[in-house]
Amino acid sequence: MALAPYNDYWRMIRKLCSSELFLHKRINASAPARQNCIDVMIQRIKDDSLASRVNGESGEIALDKYLCLMTFNLIANFMLSRDIMDLKSEKGNEFYEAMKGFMEWSGKPNLVDSFPFLKWIDPQGIRGNTGKSLTKLLNMVSGFLKERVQEKLSGKVNETKDFLDVLLERIDDGKGTLDELSEKNVTIIVLLQNELDQVIGRSRKVEENDLNKLPYLQAVVKEILRLHPSLPLLLPRKAVKDTEFMGYSIPKDTTVILNAWAIHRDPKLWDEPLMFKPERFIDSKIDSKGQNFEFLPFGSGRRSCVGMFLGDRMVSITLARLIQSFDWELPRNVSPDSIDMREQMGISLRKLVPLIAIPFERHA
């Protein structure tokens, strides 16, 4: 959908998303599935860290693999009512590799954007490699689709309709067309744990229902999205007609790119913009819904993120569970100030060097 031009197809999918998929009711109803995905991730972190200690190693783990796996399963459960990623299975690994390939290749700066005559040569192999990964992904997804169609044909009915059910219904009824982790950040982790201990306690797991009682957690998530917005350049826009904007003439069909990353770090808009200071969002009216133009982690306007509420919850509950379940330490020889915070662009922004940390289970 994000790759679709602004046309009838995009309008149909967007409408379907807003009216059927990203409803508060549906997001609330699917909270247990998310809880389950996070439980599985937490258990796997415990198991793998323990196994490493049993082997005489430090118990450190690379968090990105666990988060990636959990995130895809979380979205797949919401949209397809199933897990798609189990790194222990061959299929899961294939999906992971294809998705990684797609994200990395599609986010590379492409010479062809500046020299369109090179398009047919594809000098960096970006089109070819993105296409290969995408084809693999589409083949796997169409496998899920075929399975569901088979199930439907055999008379099986899902009690709670997921996105795939809604899409298939549409097709059936013919309406559709198919900074740094400095000492300060260590304090932030302690503050987060204090808030969680006070509001939830240690004897039960934090749940999505609790999130609005956790203002510090919410402020931390906003600060993360300010300094490290997942889509730093949002989605490219295309001027649908000749436009005059703030003294600039923008001819029809111009591609307009908006640098939210730079806006989020603009010293004219933010006090000490490069510092990770969640407290700036406490008692502040700035939210992430796209009305405050200095803070656009989910974009703004018609093409703003359709999964905004779900995304915000996913990040918040995942962070809350990781902080509630574990004390975190850095591997020997790594200090908070030496963590490499450089970023790399893929289809979304990621840490160039994955975070390695050692979890220690917190007990009730």
Ligand code: HEM
């Ligand atoms: C923290 C999590 C997320 C962040 C930071 C994020 C951010 C964004 C941003 C910045 C855009 C472009 C908006 C613009 O250009 O104005 C976008 C678009 C989009 N996002 Fe998200 N997103 C998140 C989670 C999700 C989730 C969970 C889903 C769906 C499961 C989703 C689906 C989409 C789609 C389909 C679009 C394209 C909308 C369109 O073209 O009309 N996002 N997202």
